[in-house]
Amino acid sequence: MIRIAICDDEKHMSDHIRSFVSDFFRKKNREISLRMFSSGEELLSYNGQIDILFLDIQMKEMDGMETARKLRADQFRGFLVFITVLKEMVFQSFEVQAYDYLVKPVDKKQFEKTMERLYASMQHKNASEDSLLVQRGYEGRIIREDEIVFCEIIDRKIYLNLASGEVVDYYERIEKLETKLDNRFYRCHRSYLINLKHLKGYKNGTAYMDNGKEIPVSRLRSKEFSGVVLQYMKNI
Numbered sequence: 001m002i003r004i005a006i007c008d009d010e011k012h013m014s015d016h017i018r019s020f021v022s023d024f025f026r027k028k029n030r031e032i033s034l035r036m037f038s039s040g041e042e043l044l045s046y047n048g049q050i051d052i053l054f055l056d057i058q059m060k061e062m063d064g065m066e067t068a069r070k071l072r073a074d075q076f077r078g079f080l081v082f083i084t085v086l087k088e089m090v091f092q093s094f095e096v097q098a099y100d101y102l103v104k105p106v107d108k109k110q111f112e113k114t115m116e117r118l119y120a121s122m123q124h125k126n127a128s129e130d131s132l133l134v135q136r137g138y139e140g141r142i143i144r145e146d147e148i149v150f151c152e153i154i155d156r157k158i159y160l161n162l163a164s165g166e167v168v169d170y171y172e173r174i175e176k177l178e179t180k181l182d183n184r185f186y187r188c189h190r191s192y193l194i195n196l197k198h199l200k201g202y203k204n205g206t207a208y209m210d211n212g213k214e215i216p217v218s219r220l221r222s223k224e225f226s227g228v229v230l231q232y233m234k235n236i
Contacts, residue, residue, distance in 0.1 A: 040067030
């Protein structure tokens with residue numbers, strides 16, 4: 001089931017997009033659920049999951065760009081497609097990780113071209129691991145969790161050490177990050193969260209990661225750590 005939302009304060013435009021969406025997924029033989037919202041405020045008050053969001057930029061009260069910023073800040077990870085009459089607004093769309101934009105009046109050919117690409121990206125995303133949205137001011141970046149070897153906290157800043165060798169830093173509490181990551185990640189020390197997928201070995205209070213880094217495991221957690229590693233190995 002693919003959960004789709006359309007947010008536009010013009011009903012005829014919402015209905016237009018709804019008809020295109022229904023036709024597209026009918027041809028793909030995929031079941032969908034569709035929700036319509038007539039304002040950014042209404043959309044933000046919705047607590048359900050959304051996989052694809054079509055969002056009008058020019059709306060009364062809260063516009064689509066502000067709505068998108070708030071959604072991303074609230075950990076919305078779905079695909080975002082803007083509907084707009086102003087092409088110049090597109091440059092701002094990068095900061096909220098918009099997948100694409102549709103220029104009004106939206107024609108079916110333009111819609112299907114965007115949706116074919118989005119659908120292919122969705123298949124790839126579903127086949128890959130979960131992702132983490134890292135927010136730095138108005139900039140955002142989506143990082144696949146399996147790319148993260150370990151996370152370190154230094155002076156209120158999180159440092160994500162990636163398999164590529166890159167280190168991404170941003171402000172967040174490690175306790176909050178811990179709740180976002182799945183059970184591949186273990187808090188082996190008050191300053192470290194490690195990805196068990198990248199663990200190569202463990203000896204005398206040190207975790208050896210596959211990128212060559214050595215991470216301390218606190219004495220208090222060493223016994224529990226061995227059990228967590230064994231459980232993880234069983235579930236692979």
